[in-house]
Amino acid sequence: MSIKRLAAIIQKETIQLLRDWRTLAIMLLLPLIMLFLFAYAVRLTVDHIPTAVADMSVDAESHALIDALVVSGFFDMATYVDDEAQVIAAIDEGRVMAGLVIPPDFAAQVERGQAQALFLIDGSNSFVVQSGYSAAVAIAQARSTELLMRKVNQMGAAAAGFNSLPILTSTRILYNPNMDGMIFAVPAIAAMLLQFIALSTTAMSVVREHELHTIEQLLITPIRPIELIIGKMLPNVVLTMVDMLIIVLVGIYWFGVPFRGDPWLFAWLSLVFVVSGLALGVLTSTVAKTQHEAQQITMVLAMLSVLLTGFMYPIAPMPPAVKVVSHLIPLTYFNRIVRGVFTKGVGLSFLWQDVVVLAVYAIVAMVAAAAMFKKRLD
Amino acid sequence: MATTDEVTISTRGLVKRFKTRTGAVLAVNDVKLKVLRGETFGLIGPDGAGKTTMTRVILGLLTRTAGESSILGYDSMHDTHKIRERVGYIAQQFALPGDLTVLENMHFFANVQGVSRAEQRRRIPDLLEFAGLSNFTGRLGGQLSGGMKKKLALACSLVHEPSVVMLDEPTLGVDPVSRREFWNLLGKLRAEKGLTIFVCTPYMDEAERCNYVGLMHQGKLITTASPGEIKKMVPGRLLEFTPSNFVPAWRLVEKMEGVLEVQTYGAMLHVFVDDVDRRRTEIETALAAQRMTCQGMREIEPRMEEAFISLIRKQRAQ
Numbered sequence: 001m002s003i004k005r006l007a008a009i010i011q012k013e014t015i016q017l018l019r020d021w022r023t024l025a026i027m028l029l030l031p032l033i034m035l036f037l038f039a040y041a042v043r044l045t046v047d048h049i050p051t052a053v054a055d056m057s058v059d060a061e062s063h064a065l066i067d068a069l070v071v072s073g074f075f076d077m078a079t080y081v082d083d084e085a086q087v088i089a090a091i092d093e094g095r096v097m098a099g100l101v102i103p104p105d106f107a108a109q110v111e112r113g114q115a116q117a118l119f120l121i122d123g124s125n126s127f128v129v130q131s132g133y134s135a136a137v138a139i140a141q142a143r144s145t146e147l148l149m150r151k152v153n154q155m156g157a158a159a160a161g162f163n164s165l166p167i168l169t170s171t172r173i174l175y176n177p178n179m180d181g182m183i184f185a186v187p188a189i190a191a192m193l194l195q196f197i198a199l200s201t202t203a204m205s206v207v208r209e210h211e212l213h214t215i216e217q218l219l220i221t222p223i224r225p226i227e228l229i230i231g232k233m234l235p236n237v238v239l240t241m242v243d244m245l246i247i248v249l250v251g252i253y254w255f256g257v258p259f260r261g262d263p264w265l266f267a268w269l270s271l272v273f274v275v276s277g278l279a280l281g282v283l284t285s286t287v288a289k290t291q292h293e294a295q296q297i298t299m300v301l302a303m304l305s306v307l308l309t310g311f312m313y314p315i316a317p318m319p320p321a322v323k324v325v326s327h328l329i330p331l332t333y334f335n336r337i338v339r340g341v342f343t344k345g346v347g348l349s350f351l352w353q354d355v356v357v358l359a360v361y362a363i364v365a366m367v368a369a370a371a372m373f374k375k376r377l378d
Numbered sequence: 379m380a381t382t383d384e385v386t387i388s389t390r391g392l393v394k395r396f397k398t399r400t401g402a403v404l405a406v407n408d409v410k411l412k413v414l415r416g417e418t419f420g421l422i423g424p425d426g427a428g429k430t431t432m433t434r435v436i437l438g439l440l441t442r443t444a445g446e447s448s449i450l451g452y453d454s455m456h457d458t459h460k461i462r463e464r465v466g467y468i469a470q471q472f473a474l475p476g477d478l479t480v481l482e483n484m485h486f487f488a489n490v491q492g493v494s495r496a497e498q499r500r501r502i503p504d505l506l507e508f509a510g511l512s513n514f515t516g517r518l519g520g521q522l523s524g525g526m527k528k529k530l531a532l533a534c535s536l537v538h539e540p541s542v543v544m545l546d547e548p549t550l551g552v553d554p555v556s557r558r559e560f561w562n563l564l565g566k567l568r569a570e571k572g573l574t575i576f577v578c579t580p581y582m583d584e585a586e587r588c589n590y591v592g593l594m595h596q597g598k599l600i601t602t603a604s605p606g607e608i609k610k611m612v613p614g615r616l617l618e619f620t621p622s623n624f625v626p627a628w629r630l631v632e633k634m635e636g637v638l639e640v641q642t643y644g645a646m647l648h649v650f651v652d653d654v655d656r657r658r659t660e661i662e663t664a665l666a667a668q669r670m671t672c673q674g675m676r677e678i679e680p681r682m683e684e685a686f687i688s689l690i691r692k693q694r695a696q
Contacts, residue, residue, distance in 0.1 A: 008489030217473035221490045222462045
């Protein structure tokens with residue numbers, strides 16, 4: 001390997017990267033767009049679900065139940081109708097996404113301790129089901145407990161032997177007590193985007209040489225494959241690390257996401273992760289013949305990454321075969337690292353396994369990329 | 379037997395087979411070739427003859443299926459990096475980074491070839507001057523005209539002062555004036571630096587500017603000789619005329635006695651005959667009998683083009 005040739009390639013790649021200002025602008029704006037979309041537009045929990053109510057009882061108890069649902073903030077009473085059929089019709093038409101049917105004589109049934117209210121949810125959107133279902137169950141249970149306690153008190157607390165519930169669960173949410181979505185989203189987006197950008201920039205820059213036939217004029221020089229690979233990777237390492245910095249700084253200073261770990265440790269581990277992503281990009285380029293093909297491979301990897309790496313959905317409940325696939329993607333390891341350092345503030349002593357795997361991954365991918373790199377045109 | 383000092387490029391029994399979906403294609407079929415130092419060698423042949431493949435195999439850009447090939451005594455497959463430090467190459471398509479300027483391209487290729495800064499300061503202005511690009515140093519490679527792109531490619535391929543250059547159809551898509559300029563540059567290189575030049579071309583006028591040419595057809599090297607010798611390989615002498623009724627005249631003349639070969643040339647027929655004076659009268663008479671006239675009947679010197687077509691036909695007939 002010759003430092004002089006490597007420097008020449010780095011210089012060439014840097015000029016080309018800076019001259020292609022459209023791509024550069026996209027690469028630098030993408031993290032900001034993603035962050036702001038997650039912060040202000042996209043929500044994983046759904047609230048203010050428009051709800052149709054058929055209150056056939058119209059008494060104090062039914063009003064109390066409806067009030068409890070509205071006060072929670074999860075449901076907005078959008079329309080009042082007469083019966084269950086009309087509630088279903090409203091969901092069919094898409095005017096509302098949930099419905100509440102309270103049978104006649106609700107208060108009396110409550111008094112007897114056997115009241116049943118029917119709650120209907122539009123199942124075509126699983127996020128609505130998740131949020132709506134758990135909210136409705138929680139609210140109904142809270143209401144029941146309240147009623148039960150009231151009854152117990154009426155019967156005489158002393159006689160019953162207690163004046164509160166026998167088991168009280170108190171929940172404390174660590175690291176993110178206010179359930180702020182950005183604390184979850186910022187590290188995840190940082191990791192996800194980093195892999196995507198690292199992968200696609202290198203894959204593209206190698207495949208483009210093939211597509212524009214410039215590879216022929218490069219192969220005829222004394223440049224060694226490893227020099228070309230490293231020379232193409234280094235400018236992209238800088239670009240990707242700048243992206244990382246943008247995401248982290250905007251996350252901390254704009255969205256107020258706390259950064260609890262060691263920033264230098266985070267920077268080093270990000271670098272290892274970026275190198276593994278870039279090497280994966282070079283591997284992609286040895287398989288893809290056109291930029292279009294490279295793009296498709298990158299998209300498939302991005303999709304797998306979103307679904308399988310713990311970016312949004314937990315890995316634990318996945319079947320073993322799928323877990324194997326998860327662990328072939330570097331993002332899986334980095335997701336744990338990024339949440340560990342960023343959100344939990346833990347150090348290497350907790351994360352060393354993932355770090356070792358990621359480092360080995362980066363080295364193996366580099367060696368494989370160099371080995372698979374086509375040294376000739378056929 | 380020539381020593382390795384004199385032989386610059388050599389192949390023996392060189393074979394390159396491509397696997398395709400329907401079978402295999404023999405792009406280079408058992409080629410034996412010697413190019414001596416200081417020679418300008420033209421590999422000529424129609425599109426698809428295997429010229430590009432052969433050039434790439436010799437350079438080690440493609441693996442060879444069988445045989446031997448070497449440049450300056452270095453084996454194409456095993457000493458690729460030694461070859462790459464000593465040979466200049468221009469690919470058929472424009473293959474320089476189009477988003478680098480003329481000067482950036484020059485510096486890039488100089489740097490990867492390990493040319494020192496001091497040498498670059500001396501050589502690059504000279505090469506740009508030589509290629510007529512001194513006023514375009516800041517222009518992006520991709521925005522140059524076709525002829526200027528080729529001149530830039532030539533300048534880049536010479537920046538490490540190679541002793542051999544291999545050019546694959548360097549004037550493809552270049553206007554006639556630029557083509558002439560390009561060949562004048564090659565002439566200068568040969569005269570001033572004693573450079574060995576290996577050039578692929580489908581153009582017969584370019585073949586005439588080489589010391590030696592190799593005729594390639596369907597992967598086979600049919601013959602290698604000087605342009606003068608190749609022209610003499612065609613038997614008989616050549617008559618040219620424009621018949622009033624092209625196809626019937628062609629069919630008629632083809633079957634006449636003493637006619638060795640008929641080639642078409644635009645609206646004209648080129649007829650090789652054993653005896654010019656005798657056959658000229660016979661052809662005129664025969665055509666007149668069929669109520670056809672012929673204009674501009676005259677004897678011409680066979681050019682590379684006629685010789686080339688004739689040799690390929692013979693090859694096909696075998």
